[in-house]
Each structure stands twice: as structure tokens, then as C-alpha cells.
Amino acid sequence: MPRRALVRLLSSVRCIIPRGSESFVKEALTDAGIAFREAEICIPCLHRGRLSFLESNAVHLHGSRVCPECAAEELKRELSFRGYSEKTFRRFLKLLLRCRDFEHVLKVLDGRANALSEELSLYDVVPGEAGEGRSVEELEISAEFKRLLARRGITKLMPVQEAALRSGLLEGESLLVVSATASGKTLIGELAGVERALRGERFLFLVPLVAIANQKYRDFKAYEELGLKVAIRVGMSRIREREELVVVDGDVGGADIIVGTYEGVDALLRRGRRRELGRVGVVVIDELHMLAEEERGAEIDGLIARLRTAFPGAQLLCLSATIGNAAQLAEHYSLKPVVYNARPVALERHLIFLRSEEEKRAAIAELVRRESGCISSKGYRGQSMVFTNSRLRASRLAAYLRSRGIRARSYHAGLAYAQRRRIEEAFLRGELECVVTTAALGAGVDFPASQVIFETLAMGNRWLSVAEFHQMLGRAGRPGYHDRGRVVLLAERGRKLLSSRESEDEVAIKLLSGSVEGIAVPASEEELLAQVLANLCAFSSLGDARSASEAMLCYSGEFERHLERLEALGLVRGSRPTKLGRIAAEHFLLPGEASMMAGSASAQPLELLARVLPFTSAYAAPSLKARLEESYRTRVSARYFDAVGIVFEEPRREFEEVLELVREAFLACKCREFPYCGHGEQELAKKVLLLRCSGRGSKEIARALGAYRMLVYSGDVFNYLESAVRKLEAMERIYALEGEGDNARLARELRRNIEAPGS
Numbered sequence: 001m002p003r004r005a006l007v008r009l010l011s012s013v014r015c016i017i018p019r020g021s022e023s024f025v026k027e028a029l030t031d032a033g034i035a036f037r038e039a040e041i042c043i044p045c046l047h048r049g050r051l052s053f054l055e056s057n058a059v060h061l062h063g064s065r066v067c068p069e070c071a072a073e074e075l076k077r078e079l080s081f082r083g084y085s086e087k088t089f090r091r092f093l094k095l096l097l098r099c100r101d102f103e104h105v106l107k108v109l110d111g112r113a114n115a116l117s118e119e120l121s122l123y124d125v126v127p128g129e130a131g132e133g134r135s136v137e138e139l140e141i142s143a144e145f146k147r148l149l150a151r152r153g154i155t156k157l158m159p160v161q162e163a164a165l166r167s168g169l170l171e172g173e174s175l176l177v178v179s180a181t182a183s184g185k186t187l188i189g190e191l192a193g194v195e196r197a198l199r200g201e202r203f204l205f206l207v208p209l210v211a212i213a214n215q216k217y218r219d220f221k222a223y224e225e226l227g228l229k230v231a232i233r234v235g236m237s238r239i240r241e242r243e244e245l246v247v248v249d250g251d252v253g254g255a256d257i258i259v260g261t262y263e264g265v266d267a268l269l270r271r272g273r274r275r276e277l278g279r280v281g282v283v284v285i286d287e288l289h290m291l292a293e294e295e296r297g298a299e300i301d302g303l304i305a306r307l308r309t310a311f312p313g314a315q316l317l318c319l320s321a322t323i324g325n326a327a328q329l330a331e332h333y334s335l336k337p338v339v340y341n342a343r344p345v346a347l348e349r350h351l352i353f354l355r356s357e358e359e360k361r362a363a364i365a366e367l368v369r370r371e372s373g374c375i376s377s378k379g380y381r382g383q384s385m386v387f388t389n390s391r392l393r394a395s396r397l398a399a400y401l402r403s404r405g406i407r408a409r410s411y412h413a414g415l416a417y418a419q420r421r422r423i424e425e426a427f428l429r430g431e432l433e434c435v436v437t438t439a440a441l442g443a444g445v446d447f448p449a450s451q452v453i454f455e456t457l458a459m460g461n462r463w464l465s466v467a468e469f470h471q472m473l474g475r476a477g478r479p480g481y482h483d484r485g486r487v488v489l490l491a492e493r494g495r496k497l498l499s500s501r502e503s504e505d506e507v508a509i510k511l512l513s514g515s516v517e518g519i520a521v522p523a524s525e526e527e528l529l530a531q532v533l534a535n536l537c538a539f540s541s542l543g544d545a546r547s548a549s550e551a552m553l554c555y556s557g558e559f560e561r562h563l564e565r566l567e568a569l570g571l572v573r574g575s576r577p578t579k580l581g582r583i584a585a586e587h588f589l590l591p592g593e594a595s596m597m598a599g600s601a602s603a604q605p606l607e608l609l610a611r612v613l614p615f616t617s618a619y620a621a622p623s624l625k626a627r628l629e630e631s632y633r634t635r636v637s638a639r640y641f642d643a644v645g646i647v648f649e650e651p652r653r654e655f656e657e658v659l660e661l662v663r664e665a666f667l668a669c670k671c672r673e674f675p676y677c678g679h680g681e682q683e684l685a686k687k688v689l690l691l692r693c694s695g696r697g698s699k700e701i702a703r704a705l706g707a708y709r710m711l712v713y714s715g716d717v718f719n720y721l722e723s724a725v726r727k728l729e730a731m732e733r734i735y736a737l738e739g740e741g742d743n744a745r746l747a748r749e750l751r752r753n754i755e756a757p758g759s
Contacts, residue, residue, distance in 0.1 A: 099120070144198075269307070329519060529591045662708070
């Protein structure tokens with residue numbers, strides 16, 4: 001274009017030049033009398049034929065500033081080049097727009113992020129709400145109850161308690177309360193239950209675990225100051241060992257407050273003994289989200305239905321920290337939903353991408369030390385809880401942390417109860433900086449951690465669900481202890497599980513951004529039949545049994561067909577349970593299991609018990625597992641019989657001793673599939689039982705099994721023996737029913753030898 005024409009064109013428009021342009025450009029425009037202004041412009045946009053002005057949202061990229069759109073495009077290219085999935089783009093873009101520096105994001109992409117860098121790892125902050133409700137003095141409860149609460153330091157209601165009160169808590173309204181861990185849900189149950197107990201009605205507080213029931217029982221003993229009698233009902237312990245929790249059921253007949261496990265109270269209902277519970281005024285079902293558990297969901301669902309049918313006038317209070325479909329669940333159980341999403345303390349959520357387990361371990365050590373150096377305004381030093389996905393990993397990680405001078409212990413269900421209690425108490429006293437536990441840690445265990453670290457996002461062989469993730473992260477930060485909670489996810493880029501196409505970095509984003517799933521009860525046809533049978537045993541009226549069945553969330557609506565199936569199994573006759581049916585319901589047997597026992601009544605008790613209750617909690621000794629993985633150059637399952645299976649498939653001279661040990665001790669079948677056929681677990685069950693009968697305790701049995709290059713935890717042995725005693729009680733009755741008196745006697749002797757060897 002001729003110079004004169006260009007000058008005329010530029011004089012007729014608003015002329016803008018990039019800031020930092022060469023001086024001769026400015027001089028030429030000034031000499032021509034053209035007005036112009038300088039502005040910061042995104043150069044990559046100009047190359048693409050578009051104009052973008054840079055403001056405060058500009059991003060530093062390779063020594064220059066660019067617009068967020070160009071930075072995002074460059075980020076996508078980097079992610080693709082480095083092997084990250086597209087699903088992680090949103091997390092990195094969020095980080096990029098927060099720090100405005102591409103080089104910082106590259107450090108995270110490289111897995112070199114400093115675990116202590118708040119700026120690099122912070123994903124978001126969930127604000128805390130420290131509001132208060134009304135004064136306890138304003139509540140319409142007894143004066144003695146108010147004074148007792150004041151002595152416990154409770155003078156004001158927490159927000160969720162206020163919300164429950166406004167929803168009719170003290171007017172008898174049945175509620176579903178969904179609120180964060182440590183937000184005060186238990187007191188909601190106490191406010192209603194204790195007040196009704198003072199008026200002569202029973203207060204039932206039901207929890208999932210014996211240890212939790214025992215703790216609540218001790219806590220509720222404080223109400224004896226008000227003249228209330230407190231009892232516990234869990235199905236008393238049958239194996240007496242010094243290191244294990246021994247709980248003796250109290251007399252519920254004269255109690256005002258009954259603390260129990262789900263199964264402990266359900267046993268009374270199934271035996272038709274609901275009158276022993278008296279006039280029930282309030283029932284609390286704690287940890288309602290356990291409805292979603294595969295092994296117990298149908299039983300909990302059936303229990304709630306039986307309680308509603310047995311005590312139609314009782315106030316039902318269901319409590320949980322994580323339920324995604326609260327409105328639907330509340331409608332089904334005729335409850336008013338009280339959903340309170342705010343946390344009592346703020347929660348920082350951090351995400352760090354790393355490249356290996358070694359980097360994870362080093363990051364955990366650094367994070368634990370950092371948190372231990374923080375002291376809250378309440379005077380409490382920071383403590384960490386680390387979640388991993390196996391007991392062996394928990395033990396190894398705790399040992400690694402101790403080798404780095406960190407006071408750490410591993411904690412899981414395989415430990416004896418006394419060991420677990422010592423760890424819990426040491427943590428409460430501040431003597432431990434860290435507890436490393438499995439993702440399957442039992443609900444309600446009291447670890448007031450300020451920081452929760454996810455060493456892995458897997459639970460066993462599957463990824464965590466959003467609900468499980470929220471249940472676990474809810475343990476970070478507790479009011480009265482901490483100013484904030486802190487959650488850190490350590491995701492290994494590209495790591496996948498055999499059961500999923502998603503990688504750990506993808507799962508991390510899903511967990512942080514996803515909504516808690518709704519609860520559905522995972523009930524098989526067999527489990528549903530068991531609940532219908534339990535209803536028939538709990539109620540003398542067929543109409544009540546039908547009503548209880550129809551009240552279950554998992555009910556399929558085919559009551560007559562279920563009766564026919566139960567009758568075909570010999571558990572029902574003429575719409576009423578047979579003796580075999582009552583034995584099955586009272587001992588929590590599945591219908592098929594009870595029918596099989598009756599059909600196998602000629603079998604010796606030890607053989608039949610091993611068949612119905614194999615011992616499955618055996619793991620390959622760490623040294624054996626390591627040798628197998630090194631020799632076969634593959635990852636080996638921690639499960640004992642799965643691990644040694646590789647030696648059976650491809651024998652090697654260095655493992656001949658192991659091969660012979662397994663053959664001699666556990667190969668009692670001729671299955672071509674051994675050791676995957678399940679008979680090995682049955683033979684192992686017999687060894688555990690015979691060792692017990694010879695006078696060995698759980699710890700001694702666990703040590704003795706080490707001779708087979710096997711790792712067995714004493715807590716698992718104890719739990720197995722408890723289960724064996726209860727199965728034998730059922731077998732004894734079934735043997736007698738089938739006319740097998742000798743086997744009934746042998747079952748009784750075996751049970752007594754397990755309970756008290758040598759007596």
C-alpha cells in the first residue's frame with residue numbers, strides 16, 4: 001500500500017501498537033501525525049489472526065505473557081506429550097489460572113512438585129462454618145439433662161443440631177441427618193433419646209461395630225447420673241483372650257438406654273423377643289451409609305424394616321456423613337431429611353502428581369513432618385492419617401516413616417483389639433505423628449487427625465468411590481482441636497488397575513470434583529430371601545411379615561414367590577417358618593447355606609465347618625512375595641493361595657520347598673485348579689481350628705502358620721474363631737434336627753474346645 005494511503009487509513013481509525021514495539025515504529029507514527037496508544041497484546045493470537053489484549057489475567061509462558069486461551073492450548077499439548085489424560089486438563093488449567101506461571105505447572109507435570117508448596121498443590125479450600133445454634137438452656141428438656149450437658153462443656157448447639165431441632169427433633173419427628181464427620185450428629189440422637197428415656201421410653205442406639213458399641217456404652221454410662229440404666233447388646237464375646245475385646249451383654253429388660261450393634265439387636269427381633277426391648281421411644285441408626293456395603297447392606301435394610309414394623313410409634317433417627325440421595329432415602333423410610341453440607345472447620349484439598357511409589361513415600365514423610373510442626377490455636381500439634389490399600393503396604397510405609405525419625409504406626413483390623421486401642425490412645429495423647437491405615441478402616445474409630453493423606457486412591461482391586469473418598473477425608477480437621485483440616489491426594493500418573501480403564505490421575509480429578517453417589521442396597525436374590533425369612537420369624541402375623549418385607553429398600557415386590565422359594569428349601573411350610581427356617585434366621589444363615597447344612601448332616605463337624613467357613617485371611621509372607629516377584633518378574637497377589645499359584649503353574653527349583661509345603665499341608669483334593677479351587681482355604685481352616693483345640697491362642701496360631709511362609713494376623717484368627725463358634729451353634733441345632741445326635745455332640749464338643757481349650 002502506498003505510504004500516503006496507509007497514513008490516511010491509520011488516521012481514520014484507532015491505532016494500537018503492541019507494548020514494547022521498536023522505537024522507530026513509534027517515531028514514524030508520530031512524524032505522520034497519527035494518534036496511537038500502546039497496549040499489551042497476545043502475540044500467539046496475532047499469529048493466528050486474532051487480537052487479544054492482555055490484562056491482569058495474562059499467563060507467563062516461555063519468557064513472555066500470553067492470554068489464558070493460548071496458555072490453555074499450550075497446556076493441552078504438554079499434557080498430551082507427557083502422557084496425561086484429557087480428564088486431568090481441568091485440574092491443571094485451574095492451577096495455571098491460579099498461579100499464572102506455566103513453568104510452575106511444568107514442575108507439577110514433571111512430578112517434581114515440592115510437597116510443601118501450597119501454591120503448587122492446592123486444589124481448593126472448602127470453607128468452614130463455625131456458627132452456633134441456640135443455647136442449651138433454651139431447650140425444652142429436663143433441667144438435670146441440661147446440667148449434665150453443661151458439665152460436658154456443651155452449652156450451645158452446633159449448626160446441624162439446630163437444623164435438626166427446627167425440623168422437629170424434640171417433637172418426635174423421624175429424621176435422616178446427613179452432615180460432615182465431627183459436626184455433632186451423635187448429640188442429635190442423645191437429645192431426643194435421653195429425653196424420651198427420662199419419660200419412661202427406651203432409647204436404642206445402634207452402630208456397625210462391637211468396638212464402637214463398647215465406646216458408646218462407656219460414654220452413655222454418664223447418663224446413669226440421671227437415674228437411667230444403660231445396657232449393651234452386641235452378641236457377647238465367646239472367645240476369651242487377654243489382647244481381645246470381651247463384651248458381655250447386659251440385661252436389656254430393665255435398661256432405659258440400649259447401645260448395640262445392628263446384629264445384636266436384630267437377633268432379638270429374629271427370635272421373636274422384641275417385647276424384651278419394651279416400649280421403644282427413639283431408635284438411632286448410626287452410619288446409615290453402610291446400607292451400600294455388599295456383605296451387610298441387605299441385613300441393615302431388613303433390620304430397619306423390622307424395627308419400623310415392630311415399633312411403629314418410635315422416632316427413627318438415621319445418621320450419616322455421606323449420602324448422595326438423601327431425599328430419596330428419606331422418602332422411602334418416611335423420614336424428614338436434614339442435610340447440612342458445611343464443615344465445622346475449613347478443609348484444604350491438595351493434589352500432587354508423582355511418578356512412582358518411591359516419590360510418594362518421600363512426599364509422605366515430608367508432609368507428615370510439616371504437619372507435625374504446626375500447632376493449632378487450641379494448642380494441638382498436627383497429626384496425620386495416611387490411607388493405603390493393603391495391610392502389608394501399611395506396615396511397610398509405617399516402617400519407612402519410622403526409619404526417617406517419624407513416630408508412626410500401622411493400624412488395621414488384623415491387629416488384636418488391645419493393639420488397636422493402644423495405638424488409638426497414643427494418637428489421642430499426641431504421642432504419634434502419623435497412623436498408616438487401610439482404606440477399609442472401620443467407621444467411627446476415633447483418630448482426630450488434622451491431615452489425611454491418600455497414598456493411593458484404590459481400595460483393594462478397585463478405585464475409591466466419591467462417597468468412600470468423602471467418608472475418609474472427613475476425618476481431617478476436628479472442631480475443638482484444629483483450625484483447619486488438610487487432605488492430600490498423591491496420584492501416580494498413568495497407574496491403572498486391572499479392573500478399570502481409568503488411571504489414578506483421572507480418578508483423582510473425579511474424586512475431587514464429583515458428587516457423592518446415591519445409596520442403593522446391593523442385595524442378591526439369596527440375601528433378599530434371607531430377609532423375608534427373618535421377617536417371618538420376627539412376626540407371628542403374616543401381614544406384619546409382608547409389611548416388613550415391603551418396607552425394605554431392596555425389596556422386589558414378589559412376596560408369594562419368595563415364600564415358594566423358601567418352602568422349596570425346607571425353610572417355610574404353610575407360610576410359616578419351619579424349625580430349620582428359624583435356625584437359619586436366628587443364626588444369620590443364608591437360606592442356601594442352611595439347606596446345604598441340613599443336606600450334609602452326615603458329614604463330620606470339622607469337615608462341614610471348614611466347608612461353610614473357610615479361612616480366607618492368609619497372605620504370602622513378605623519375603624516370599626518379594627522372591628516370587630523378583631523371580632517371575634511380575635506383580636504377585638498378596639493372598640497366599642493366589643501367590644503360590646504361580647509356582648504351581650510354572651514350577652522353579654528355587655521354590656520346590658514351598659511347593660512341597662503347600663502340597664503336603666493343603667492339597668487334600670484332586671482339583672486341577674488347585675490352589676485356586678478354594679480347598680486350600682478349607683484345609684487351612686481345619687489347621688486353625690485344630691491348633692485352637694490344642695490350646696493355642698490367636699497370636700500363637702498366627703505364629704505357627706508362619707512355617708508355611710504365610711502371614712496371618714492374630715486379629716483375623718480371633719474373628720474367625722468367633723465366627724466358627726456361632727456357626728457351630730447353628731450346626732449343632734441342625735444336626736439334632738436331622739437326627740444326627742452323634743454329630744450334634746461332636747459339634748458341641750468342638751465348639752467348647754474352641755471357646756475354652758482344655759477345659
